[in-house]
Amino acid sequence: MKIYLDNAATTKVYPEVAKKVQELFVDKYGNASSLHSIGTEVRKKIDEARGKIARFIGAEISEIIFTSGGTESNNLALRGLAKANPDKKHIITSVIEHPSILETCKDLEKSGYKIDYIGVNSEGIIDVGEIEKLISENTLVVSIMHVNNEIGTIQPVEKIGKVCKKAEVYFHTDAVQGFKKIDLDIKDINLFSVSGHKIHAPKGIGFLYIKKGTNISAIITGGGQENKLRSGTENVPGIVGLATALDVDNKNNEIKKSRDKIIEGLLKIHGTKINGSMNNRIYHNINVSFYGIEGESLMLMLDKDGICVSTGSACASAKLKESYVLKAIGVEDLYIHGSLRLTLGDDVVGNEDYVINKIKKNVEKLREISPFKFEKIARK
Amino acid sequence: MRSNIDYNKKVLEHFENPRNMGEMKNPDAEATVGNPRCGDVLKIMLKIRDDKIKDIKFQTMGCVAAIATSSMATKIVKGKTINEAKKITNVDVAKALGELPPIKIHCSNLAADALRKAIENWKKFD
Numbered sequence: 001m002k003i004y005l006d007n008a009a010t011t012k013v014y015p016e017v018a019k020k021v022q023e024l025f026v027d028k029y030g031n032a033s034s035l036h037s038i039g040t041e042v043r044k045k046i047d048e049a050r051g052k053i054a055r056f057i058g059a060e061i062s063e064i065i066f067t068s069g070g071t072e073s074n075n076l077a078l079r080g081l082a083k084a085n086p087d088k089k090h091i092i093t094s095v096i097e098h099p100s101i102l103e104t105c106k107d108l109e110k111s112g113y114k115i116d117y118i119g120v121n122s123e124g125i126i127d128v129g130e131i132e133k134l135i136s137e138n139t140l141v142v143s144i145m146h147v148n149n150e151i152g153t154i155q156p157v158e159k160i161g162k163v164c165k166k167a168e169v170y171f172h173t174d175a176v177q178g179f180k181k182i183d184l185d186i187k188d189i190n191l192f193s194v195s196g197h198k199i200h201a202p203k204g205i206g207f208l209y210i211k212k213g214t215n216i217s218a219i220i221t222g223g224g225q226e227n228k229l230r231s232g233t234e235n236v237p238g239i240v241g242l243a244t245a246l247d248v249d250n251k252n253n254e255i256k257k258s259r260d261k262i263i264e265g266l267l268k269i270h271g272t273k274i275n276g277s278m279n280n281r282i283y284h285n286i287n288v289s290f291y292g293i294e295g296e297s298l299m300l301m302l303d304k305d306g307i308c309v310s311t312g313s314a315c316a317s318a319k320l321k322e323s324y325v326l327k328a329i330g331v332e333d334l335y336i337h338g339s340l341r342l343t344l345g346d347d348v349v350g351n352e353d354y355v356i357n358k359i360k361k362n363v364e365k366l367r368e369i370s371p372f373k374f375e376k377i378a379r380k
Numbered sequence: 381m382r383s384n385i386d387y388n389k390k391v392l393e394h395f396e397n398p399r400n401m402g403e404m405k406n407p408d409a410e411a412t413v414g415n416p417r418c419g420d421v422l423k424i425m426l427k428i429r430d431d432k433i434k435d436i437k438f439q440t441m442g443c444v445a446a447i448a449t450s451s452m453a454t455k456i457v458k459g460k461t462i463n464e465a466k467k468i469t470n471v472d473v474a475k476a477l478g479e480l481p482p483i484k485i486h487c488s489n490l491a492a493d494a495l496r497k498a499i500e501n502w503k504k505f506d
Contacts, residue, residue: 294419296385296443297395304396322419333416337441369401369447371412371423371439 003351005309008149008343014200020244024237032234042236049243056246065226066239069206070176071100073193076208076219077172078104081141083217088140092116094126096325097145123277124153124329132163141170147178150325151276152285161188190214201245205238251346256283258348265356269363271374275331286342289335290363292372301362312339390478391448400454404437409502413494420446424494431462445480445487452476453491466499
């Protein structure tokens with residue numbers, strides 16, 4: 001038995017999605033730019049998919065630009081705005097963004113952009129007032145993620161949108177982790193990024209929502225597909241897969257119940273902490289730290305027990321690299337290394353006790369090996 | 381967030397069944413290397429009789445490679461003379477485990493360092 005608790009990394013493509021995708025590979029395989037019947041048929045499929053997605057989010061058809069996924073969408077948002085508005089050289093973002101935002105910002109810094117990386121409180125939430133203070137005439141865009149990929153905290157993006165609208169500054173949100181899971185009012189959001197493979201669609205497809213009237217330029221040029229904003233032959237199987245995945249039932253309520261039950265069980269293990277806000281948190285995320293042990297070891301032991309998770313600890317260089325997100329919310333060293341991220345899917349439902357018991361067993365085993373004993377610290 | 385690294389069977393076997401793991405009462409020498417900030421921390425404890433390592437125990441907070449190399453290092457030196465033991469290098473430990481993923485080679489330093497330091501500490505008291 002495998003229990004997959006890494007749905008923030010990627011998700012399985014559901015059979016009904018895969019079936020539709022398969023049809024586009026082997027049957028309706030044309031190039032949408034071709035004028036013959038096989039091409040025209042495929043063009044219709046793209047139009048249908050785009051229409052379905054637009055209706056789902058309450059957007060206009062022309063506001064959906066298909067890309068290869070979240071990373072490309074984030075790149076197009078920041079670099080595309082920078083290219084089209086060269087007089088504005090200031091960007092506001094946060095320290096807990098996904099690398100596709102952080103590294104893009106760092107890259108833009110090299111070409112003269114000033115980037116403000118705002119911090120978060122111990123709950124993992126940003127302060128909207130701080131953004132308000134930092135906005136200036138030179139500000140091009142504010143980019144703040146909707147849901148954090150590690151700790152699952154939900155940022156007040158609607159409020160940030162209002163602040164940006166008032167200041168006449170573009171607002172972009174990386175909506176990859178929250179899309180389809182949490183409702184998002186897009187009224188005051190100019191751009192947002194979505195990735196297909198986080199919502200049971202295939203890898204290699206995503207889109208950027210670009211509100212009508214946004215001044216943005218393409219960063220990939222060529223045949224002029226996607227309203228000239230993203231050239232390249234359309235990934236039709238991906239596009240149809242993404243639209244089909246919108247019908248998949250997330251089973252939010254069941255998963256949330258499982259999540260809460262697992263958290264309750266894990267907190268009974270002494271020296272255990274939940275990282276990030278419990279109130280403003282996506283329903284399937286658990287980010288938990290166990291005192292005095294190392295995440296990779298725990299991850300591997302759980303893998304042997306058929307439980308797939310990820311860890312914020314990465315001993316991959318001379319110095320162990322800890323999660324920058326956990327660091328940003330002030331998690332102490334002896335907790336930061338023993339962190340696990342569990343992002344639940346429907347296969348956890350009914351298996352909560354198995355998950356709790358296996359984690360408990362393996363934490364105890366690693367604590368036996370570790371020179372740091374939580375009991376000793378607690379007694380002091 | 382990283383979630384996988386390929387370890388060979390021998391490394392995994394030592395990780396799952398670490399040799400000489402645990403606490404030691406009244407060790408003749410001990411040393412702790414690493415610090416919680418960097419991640420891996422290893423404590424080595426020795427009982428020495430007639431210049432030989434009669435018993436050895438370790439405790440490690442660390443990744444799979446850190447635990448496996450701790451286990452292997454203690455296995456190699458148990459019963460050896462002090463002179464033999466202090467010559468053990470991280471390369472010897474890594475070789476005894478077959479191979480370590482390149483990004484994990486540094487973990488093997490920890491075990492060799494701790495052992496050397498424990499022997500130095502013993503000499504100070506001797």
